[in-house]
Amino acid sequence: MATEASHYYVPNPSLYPFILSVGLLLMAAGFIFNINHYAVGLWMLLLGFLCVLYVLFGWFGSIIDESESGKYKAWEDRSFRIGMIVFISSEVAFFAAFFGALFYMRNISVPELASFDPNFTMYKDFLGTWPTAGPGGMVLGMEYKPPQFTPMAAWGIPALNTLILLSSGATVTWAHWGLLKDNRRQLVIGLFLTIALGILFLGLQAYEYHHAYTEMGLTLGTGAYGATFFMLTGFHGFHVTLGTIMLIVILLRSMKGHFRPDHHFAFEGVAWYWHFVDVVWLLLFVLVYWL
Amino acid sequence: MTTAAQAHEAHHDHHPTGIMRWLTTTNHKDIGTMYLVFALIMFMVGGAMALAVRAELFQPGMQLMRPEFFNQLIGVHALIMIFAALMPAATGFANWLIPLQIGAPDMALPRLNNWGFWLLPPAAILLTLPFILALFGIGDGAIATGWTFYAPLSVQEGIGVDFAIFAVHLLGISSVMGSINIIVTIFNMRAPGMTMMKLPLFAWGWLITAFLLIATIPVLAGAVTMLLTDRHFGTHFFNAAGGGDPILFQHLFWFFGHPEVYILLLPVWGFIPHILSAFSRKPTYGYKAQVYSFWAIGILSLVVWAHHVFTVGMPVPALLYFMYSTMSISLPLAVLFFCWIATMWRGAMSFETPMLFATGWIILFGIGGLTGLVLADVAADAQYHHSYFVVAHFHYTLFAGGMMGMMAGTYFWLPKMTGRMYSEKLGKLHFWLTAIAFNLTFMPQFFLGLAGMPRRIPDYALQFAEFNMISSIGAFILGLSQLIFVYNIVSCIRGQGEKAADKPWEGAEGLEWTLSSPPPYHSFTVQPVVK
Numbered sequence: 049m050a051t052e053a054s055h056y057y058v059p060n061p062s063l064y065p066f067i068l069s070v071g072l073l074l075m076a077a078g079f080i081f082n083i084n085h086y087a088v089g090l091w092m093l094l095l096g097f098l099c100v101l102y103v104l105f106g107w108f109g110s111i112i113d114e115s116e117s118g119k120y121k122a123w124e125d126r127s128f129r130i131g132m133i134v135f136i137s138s139e140v141a142f143f144a145a146f147f148g149a150l151f152y153m154r155n156i157s158v159p160e161l162a163s164f165d166p167n168f169t170m171y172k173d174f175l176g177t178w179p180t181a182g183p184g185g186m187v188l189g190m191e192y193k194p195p196q197f198t199p200m201a202a203w204g205i206p207a208l209n210t211l212i213l214l215s216s217g218a219t220v221t222w223a224h225w226g227l228l229k230d231n232r233r234q235l236v237i238g239l240f241l242t243i244a245l246g247i248l249f250l251g252l253q254a255y256e257y258h259h260a261y262t263e264m265g266l267t268l269g270t271g272a273y274g275a276t277f278f279m280l281t282g283f284h285g286f287h288v289t290l291g292t293i294m295l296i297v298i299l300l301r302s303m304k305g306h307f308r309p310d311h312h313f314a315f316e317g318v319a320w321y322w323h324f325v326d327v328v329w330l331l332l333f334v335l336v337y338w339l
Numbered sequence: 340m341t342t343a344a345q346a347h348e349a350h351h352d353h354h355p356t357g358i359m360r361w362l363t364t365t366n367h368k369d370i371g372t373m374y375l376v377f378a379l380i381m382f383m384v385g386g387a388m389a390l391a392v393r394a395e396l397f398q399p400g401m402q403l404m405r406p407e408f409f410n411q412l413i414g415v416h417a418l419i420m421i422f423a424a425l426m427p428a429a430t431g432f433a434n435w436l437i438p439l440q441i442g443a444p445d446m447a448l449p450r451l452n453n454w455g456f457w458l459l460p461p462a463a464i465l466l467t468l469p470f471i472l473a474l475f476g477i478g479d480g481a482i483a484t485g486w487t488f489y490a491p492l493s494v495q496e497g498i499g500v501d502f503a504i505f506a507v508h509l510l511g512i513s514s515v516m517g518s519i520n521i522i523v524t525i526f527n528m529r530a531p532g533m534t535m536m537k538l539p540l541f542a543w544g545w546l547i548t549a550f551l552l553i554a555t556i557p558v559l560a561g562a563v564t565m566l567l568t569d570r571h572f573g574t575h576f577f578n579a580a581g582g583g584d585p586i587l588f589q590h591l592f593w594f595f596g597h598p599e600v601y602i603l604l605l606p607v608w609g610f611i612p613h614i615l616s617a618f619s620r621k622p623t624y625g626y627k628a629q630v631y632s633f634w635a636i637g638i639l640s641l642v643v644w645a646h647h648v649f650t651v652g653m654p655v656p657a658l659l660y661f662m663y664s665t666m667s668i669s670l671p672l673a674v675l676f677f678c679w680i681a682t683m684w685r686g687a688m689s690f691e692t693p694m695l696f697a698t699g700w701i702i703l704f705g706i707g708g709l710t711g712l713v714l715a716d717v718a719a720d721a722q723y724h725h726s727y728f729v730v731a732h733f734h735y736t737l738f739a740g741g742m743m744g745m746m747a748g749t750y751f752w753l754p755k756m757t758g759r760m761y762s763e764k765l766g767k768l769h770f771w772l773t774a775i776a777f778n779l780t781f782m783p784q785f786f787l788g789l790a791g792m793p794r795r796i797p798d799y800a801l802q803f804a805e806f807n808m809i810s811s812i813g814a815f816i817l818g819l820s821q822l823i824f825v826y827n828i829v830s831c832i833r834g835q836g837e838k839a840a841d842k843p844w845e846g847a848e849g850l851e852w853t854l855s856s857p858p859p860y861h862s863f864t865v866q867p868v869v870k
Contacts, residue, residue, distance in 0.1 A: 055444070055866075056443075056445070056528070058365060058366075058444060058445045058861070059449055059450055060365065061355055061360070061365055062363055062365060063359075064454075065454030066363070066453070068454060068457075069509075070461070073461035073465070076465060076505035077465065077468070080498065080505060083501065083571045084501065107450070126527050127447040127523050127527050130523045130526050130527055131448060131451075131519050131522075131523045134518070134553055138518075138556070139557070141553065141556075141557035142558070142560060142561050145557065146561055148591065149565060149576055149587060152584070153576075153583060156584070160584075161582065182575055182580055182581035183580065183582070185580030186580060187575065187580050187581070188495065267573075268573055269572075269573035269581075270581075271580075271583075272576075273582075274574070275565075275574035275575055275576050279565070279574070
């Protein structure tokens, strides 16, 4: 039923979306059982992950085949472009939730906890200065004492990471220029550099996390500061990981001779994603590390 | 609007048969059908839960169930009705109608479209599985916090909350994928000459809906993710001991939750004008005004969320801001009401079932809107908050405004989708039973709320007994009369009833009526040209 008669390419029936949904169901249920200490959870999680992996290879594989066999023309290309823009917009909204939580805690809930009438407050010695691990109290039936911790300084590794990610934005653009000029060498070197910078960034983030947990007393459970710090940088790091994997796929495809100067949405989609991740980092650097 | 002839070549109908057709389909009508059938099934499931709730509330005292189970029922009822009945119904209509109305060969991203649907059954399984697990001694049942997941209750509760969190994640992915597809389709797949300002209002309504989903669903995903880490990974987002705040959750939730109301309503506001204009045999009044009102309401809905939590202790300037911004939504909404009524003004009206539902809808949704204004008043809200007044209000907006709108659309486009006319007699019976039983169910709840009956409580004081009994009787009539609806749809699908003409409604306008009933498997293999 691939519609040769119609101008727009409607793909053949495909089982991948269904398998992907089953995989996600298994992963979700498995994760729930796992965190609630049922042994079966881990196996469901693994099985679901295998389903998802199978679909990622199969589904993207068939898209690449369709693209390389010339089924996507300008009209289909425009669909992918608009779709990617909308998808990245939804990612912006996702990060906005966590930035919103950060602003709320810094500007509303923490100052308020410190501002109660001294005669009535539970939090007498709490100053409400940022960064904070909170005033302490009961959490899920257990006493929580705010731990001593050192906040993450901006002008060490984080500043270096900013430089690294900004450079990777430049190298991916340089690779794009190479693709537009049909200069394969520039394309491949540019992509390789971008991936190398991405991995370097992730390595430094991992080192920073390790340092925070082992020496700075800063963990996910370190009150308002720890929660927002690790959730924001953690989700960002997760997105950098995804972006790096996508860039590796694009690099492999470039080395196989895929893409033409006038037909390379996959490259551009990934580049857009990479720039988005870059911009999120700049916000993180200013709002989480620096200020 | 005129169209070029559409070539329909039979040999393009190849697709797998049996169950594989539905598992693998990339066809917008197949996917639309699955969405609609799923919505109908979940509507009955959610309705059964509501009836169990009303049975418990038939008399004061504890009759049928433990209070924990009652709490689980109300929460899962709401989640199912919102996420698994109303939203899929709207998406099903979008899949069916938008390509037909804008002259497209299919949705822009057909495989993604299928994924969007197949995420829904897993989400429904996750929502309801804890009920079954509890029978085997695993966990203590489904989420019992109400659909709003408020912390700290949702942080303390059992495994049901985890299941609901991941159900929301899957539903969220589904909504985002569906929205991407609809936005791309509307921007990229319109027939030549179909400019944005000639777009059918249903497509406009859905476009704004899709924008709202893209802006808010990820925020809900973020909020429930914070909930998950608070529950299992030691964060303190919603606990004052760590510097967090349970009220933070309410803000994040309602930043999603209020636009969600318009997400449910905008598709209905989109297709009501089609129905009113068809049965008044007049063009839609104020097309531009309606489009601009959609935009105004969509944008305003993103900045009014805290009117859901007026009583939580906000500073007075915040209360004033959220009160006035909420009330200002009534201005574009009043424009819409005016346009709907003006569309009917001096029309040659006839009252087939879709028109009965559409006109009844205007009145009942009007009651929902006006009682919303009352709740938007900070001073008055202090009395109404968390009472049965709120329950009555949002059932007027979401059952009357949402579900009955969907029913109007179903009767209007069912002949087009199935190629058969439904039974007009049964359709009218369905309308009158629904409209009367609906008011019987929910009108008393306004008074219960004013008299001080709180929501989400399985027992109540003796003075509320009569009105609760009336409400429960109404609810059972309402629930049972939906079986007529199901029967009408099923008999159309099974090919009973008269054959429907290509354009079964004399006054109907739009590209979808230029196709056969039912339309060919591939809608517009050659795009029509709109003049």
